[in-house]
Amino acid sequence: MSGSDASETDVLIVGGGILGAWTAYWLSKKRGFSVSLIEQGEIPHPCASSSEVLKSFPLTYGKDSFATAVAAKSMPLWLELNRESGQPIFETIGFLELVSSNGREAEESLRILGELKLPVEKWDKARIQKRYPVIHTPGIKFGVFHPDGGIVWAGRAVGALTALAQKAGVRFFPGTKAVAVQRGAEGVLGVKDAAGKTRRAKAYLFCAGAWTTELLKSWKIPLLVTCHDQLYVRPPFNKGRYHPRIFPVLKSMKEGVCAFPLHFRGYLKIVDMKRGKPAKPGLFAAEEGSSFLKRSRAFFSRFIPDLSEFAEWEGSQRAVAVTKDENPIIDRLPKASNAYVACGLGLESFGWAPLLARNLADLLVGGRPTLNLQRFRFGR
Numbered sequence: 001m002s003g004s005d006a007s008e009t010d011v012l013i014v015g016g017g018i019l020g021a022w023t024a025y026w027l028s029k030k031r032g033f034s035v036s037l038i039e040q041g042e043i044p045h046p047c048a049s050s051s052e053v054l055k056s057f058p059l060t061y062g063k064d065s066f067a068t069a070v071a072a073k074s075m076p077l078w079l080e081l082n083r084e085s086g087q088p089i090f091e092t093i094g095f096l097e098l099v100s101s102n103g104r105e106a107e108e109s110l111r112i113l114g115e116l117k118l119p120v121e122k123w124d125k126a127r128i129q130k131r132y133p134v135i136h137t138p139g140i141k142f143g144v145f146h147p148d149g150g151i152v153w154a155g156r157a158v159g160a161l162t163a164l165a166q167k168a169g170v171r172f173f174p175g176t177k178a179v180a181v182q183r184g185a186e187g188v189l190g191v192k193d194a195a196g197k198t199r200r201a202k203a204y205l206f207c208a209g210a211w212t213t214e215l216l217k218s219w220k221i222p223l224l225v226t227c228h229d230q231l232y233v234r235p236p237f238n239k240g241r242y243h244p245r246i247f248p249v250l251k252s253m254k255e256g257v258c259a260f261p262l263h264f265r266g267y268l269k270i271v272d273m274k275r276g277k278p279a280k281p282g283l284f285a286a287e288e289g290s291s292f293l294k295r296s297r298a299f300f301s302r303f304i305p306d307l308s309e310f311a312e313w314e315g316s317q318r319a320v321a322v323t324k325d326e327n328p329i330i331d332r333l334p335k336a337s338n339a340y341v342a343c344g345l346g347l348e349s350f351g352w353a354p355l356l357a358r359n360l361a362d363l364l365v366g367g368r369p370t371l372n373l374q375r376f377r378f379g380r
């Protein structure tokens, strides 16, 4: 099929990850606007950053009170999605940070959550052991527990948002890859897909995750694509102890890992949170003899010895788009008054997607955002 899309739409979204899905959902609530979303694969796309089973939802960002406030303001929006979809997508199971270094950043998190009147507790070793007996505490100085932190069932969220948006009139085009963005003096004129069809809209949103740089080449988006190891581990015994009802998200800054409760065919996940190596977008098999396997075993030996002897595991590497200062980019494309880009959520801002997307939806239809987006601009 080739040619031009005769039925011009008000907003065209490119990319059906968490940002695209949330923006489509918010736009679907703005009556009278027509919206289309194109996605190169299926929705959710298995290779997208958002498609994994679970993501962590922290409220602790050290002294960064703005980040904590953005996460906190996103919580009711996730809960609204739980209600509207009738599915448990966001769950506040509790988030425990194990502190074994100087603890300065953890102390700042305690202070900021306190100032924002968000529940948070500083736990000594005895308290950690009492609440989570599987956790070993030698070498830990203290723990920071915030009960409102938790998990988002990521693939389920993308699926639910697209289903709700579609019901409200948004048109989805999976299997449609944008290959070129046509520019004019005033802005974007159209988006050409791999089948040769040009799709036109009054406003455009590009949220193509790790593929953004390639798609928006001529704008030179300041994004890095890095790769992160993740391991799915089957507990050798007493699986029930790691159920999300009784096991938190566990993070250790010093070790640079985040461990999750049991969630995937009896497996639990552990993710490398350290800055990854430059990579191409996508999902890849774990490298032979991956050092992350050894690091994961070392992490478990130290903190959850019952898990250290795991024999069954699956590993992979997934790419993600990050910025130098680890803040997302939400901005109008330079010299394109009708086009926006949203990307670079990095490894800890997945939970911000509903709030960022609601502000994007306002911008796309000429409204005023309620969040100060200065921090997310190109020229910050």
Ligand SMILES: Cc1cc2nc3c(=O)[nH]c(=O)nc-3n(C[C@H](O)[C@H](O)[C@H](O)COP(=O)(O)OP(=O)(O)OC[C@H]3O[C@@H](n4cnc5c(N)ncnc54)[C@H](O)[C@@H]3O)c2cc1C
Pocket: 014, 015, 016, 017, 018, 019, 020, 038, 039, 040, 041, 044, 045, 047, 048, 049, 050, 051, 054, 055, 056, 057, 176, 177, 178, 179, 207, 208, 209, 210, 211, 212, 215, 228, 229, 230, 271, 317, 318, 319, 320, 321, 342, 343, 344, 345, 346, 347, 348, 349, 350, 351
């Ligand atoms: C291993 C790993 C673990 C992570 N864990 C966490 C965590 O625990 N907590 C947290 O907050 N964050 C985490 N993250 C980060 C988080 O997942 C991402 O920041 C977030 O999902 C990015 O969402 P997105 O919508 O911007 O991009 P994506 O989810 O990548 O979506 C982009 C979409 O655009 C589509 N697309 C791309 N190019 C085109 C094109 N040309 N035409 C049409 N469609 C196109 C893609 O197919 C894709 O579906 C993790 C990331 C990784 C890699």
